Each structure stands twice: as structure tokens, then as C-alpha cells.
Amino acid sequence: MRFTDADPSAPLIRRLTLAVDESQCTLRWLWPESVEAVYVERLELDMMGDDRTGEQAAQGKLKLYTKEEYKASNGYMDRITGFGAIRYTVYVCQMEEDGPVLVRQRDGDNTVVASAGKADIRFSIRYKSGFFQKRKSVLMTVTTEAPVPKEALCYVRKQGGVPLNKEDGTVYPFVSDFAPGRNEMPPVEVAKDDYVRLFFTDGPKYGAAYRLISD
Known part of the structure; x- marks a missing residue:
């Protein structure tokens, strides 16, 4: 043509x-x-x-x-x-x-x-640490209905509380795409008073195709 x-x-x-x-x-x-x-x-x-x-x-x-x-x-x-x-x-x-x-x-x-409809992305975040340790491990799990590119998501770390949005802390990218089903991320070490949360890197772009849900 x-x-x-x-x-x-x-x-x-x-x-x-x-x-x-x-x-x-x-x-x-x-x-x-x-x-x-x-x-x-x-x-x-x-x-x-x-x-x-x-x-x-x-x-x-x-x-x-x-x-x-x-x-x-x-x-x-x-x-x-x-x-x-x-x-x-x-x-x-x-x-x-x-x-x-x-x-x-x-x-x-x-x-x-x-x-054409939004695919659900569910994520859960757990923390693991000892009583006398100054740092803790962040365990993130992402479960998706459809393939998700690594560029779609990021996690944000904030001291003293859970981040409210992508700009509310330090942004970190993911290094690999997310396959449909359960994806367990490698543990991330943070300070004991740090907290993390997942966000879209570009809300208008990826929000048209996916729903991001916290379990």
C-alpha cells in the first residue's frame, strides 16, 4: 500500500x-x-x-x-x-x-x-528485619493479568512513611519485564525507617491499559 x-x-x-x-x-x-x-x-x-x-x-x-x-x-x-x-x-x-x-x-x-480494557496489576510489599538490625529487606510481589513492560512501573522509597505518589521520595526502576502471573522481586535492602510503594512511571500512558492495585 x-x-x-x-x-x-x-x-x-x-x-x-x-x-x-x-x-x-x-x-x-x-x-x-x-x-x-x-x-x-x-x-x-x-x-x-x-x-x-x-x-x-x-x-x-x-x-x-x-x-x-x-x-x-x-x-x-x-x-x-x-x-x-x-x-x-x-x-x-x-x-x-x-x-x-x-x-x-x-x-x-x-x-x-x-x-480495549484494563489488565489488573496487583502488588504486595512486605518488610523483614531483625530486632537489632539498622536495615530491613523489602519483599515485593507483582501479579499481572497480562505482560507488563519494566518501563511501566517503578518503586519509590521514602523515609519515615509510605510514599503518596511518584514524586514523594526517591524513584527506582525495575530491570526486567513482568510476565503474566506472579512475579517475585529480589529483596531490596533499605534503612529501617524507609518505606516503598509501586507507581506507574507515566500515569496517562500506562493507566489506559492497566489498573494498579495494592493487596
């Missing part, structure tokens, strides 16, 4: 909206008058760190959709299942002699993101 960047005269998709009813989502948008067909791209966003930069862009599944189909269904409908997020992009389709060309918009008006 060939793409071209939109120029000032190119027909564009406007006012793309998303409505979700349980597992059914409906996309609606304003069609340019001269456009009879579009391609709808569905991309399941990868939370495991496969980010692209610069001019590279991950490409999902493309589906041809005509204006007549749109009118008959009062929109474009799709089912969303599983965990994570799904990005939908609607491309104007221009027919040329050597095949269809999709118009790539830089303004983002032709893109929306749907939540």
Missing part, C-alpha cells in the same frame, strides 16, 4: 469520533465530498516498549470501506477485545493508475484511540 503526505489541496478526514458500547465501537467522521472510499487502519498498541520514532510508524491492519457502506451502517463498526489500547486511523483513498494511494494527515484529526 502506498502513502502520500497531505498537501494543502488534499481532501481530509475531519471530526473523527469514537463511541464504545461494551465490546462494540463505532467510528464516525465527516467525508470530503469528492471521496468515495477510505481505508481504516486498526493497530493494537504495543505496551511492551516497541515504540517507533521519527518517520517510522507501526502499521496495523487496513480495511477498505466505502461511503455507501458507511451510510448503510451509520458509521464504521468494530469489536474490541482483550487488554490494552487500539488506535484507529482513517485514510482518504485516492485512486491512481497504479493503484490506491492513502493520504497521510499530519494534524491527527483522522486518528482516535480506544481502550
Whole structure:
């Protein structure tokens, strides 16, 4: 499939909206008058760190959709299942002699993101120390419903009390991804009056795909 960047005269998709009813989502948008067909791209966003930069862009599944189909269904409908997020992009389709060309918009008006449900991340923290020791061991267990990248979580250490948020203490990263099921972290040594708690490194990004729950 060939793409071209939109120029000032190119027909564009406007006012793309998303409505979700349980597992059914409906996309609606304003069609340019001269456009009879579009391609709808569905991309399941990868939370495991496969980010692209610069001019590279991950490409999902493309589906041809005509204006007549749109009118008959009062929109474009799709089912969303599983965990994570799904990005939908609607491309104007221009027919040329050597095949269809999709118009790539830089303004983002032709893109929306749907939540496919949040996976639970449950964590528990225990402390182990002797009566006369100045330090103690922190035992952390993370149990997940789906794979979680190590970049999604961090733990915060605070002296004198449990941290209230990511900025309320010293932040430490995790060194490996979390597999579905129970993950026991290696013990961490801290001072006897230190306490730790887990947080998302980026709440808006990872909070769309996961729920962080303290057991």
C-alpha cells in the first residue's frame, strides 16, 4: 500500500469520533465530498516498549470501506477485545493508475484511540528485619493479568512513611519485564525507617491499559 503526505489541496478526514458500547465501537467522521472510499487502519498498541520514532510508524491492519457502506451502517463498526489500547486511523483513498494511494494527515484529526480494557496489576510489599538490625529487606510481589513492560512501573522509597505518589521520595526502576502471573522481586535492602510503594512511571500512558492495585 502506498502513502502520500497531505498537501494543502488534499481532501481530509475531519471530526473523527469514537463511541464504545461494551465490546462494540463505532467510528464516525465527516467525508470530503469528492471521496468515495477510505481505508481504516486498526493497530493494537504495543505496551511492551516497541515504540517507533521519527518517520517510522507501526502499521496495523487496513480495511477498505466505502461511503455507501458507511451510510448503510451509520458509521464504521468494530469489536474490541482483550487488554490494552487500539488506535484507529482513517485514510482518504485516492485512486491512481497504479493503484490506491492513502493520504497521510499530519494534524491527527483522522486518528482516535480506544481502550480495549484494563489488565489488573496487583502488588504486595512486605518488610523483614531483625530486632537489632539498622536495615530491613523489602519483599515485593507483582501479579499481572497480562505482560507488563519494566518501563511501566517503578518503586519509590521514602523515609519515615509510605510514599503518596511518584514524586514523594526517591524513584527506582525495575530491570526486567513482568510476565503474566506472579512475579517475585529480589529483596531490596533499605534503612529501617524507609518505606516503598509501586507507581506507574507515566500515569496517562500506562493507566489506559492497566489498573494498579495494592493487596
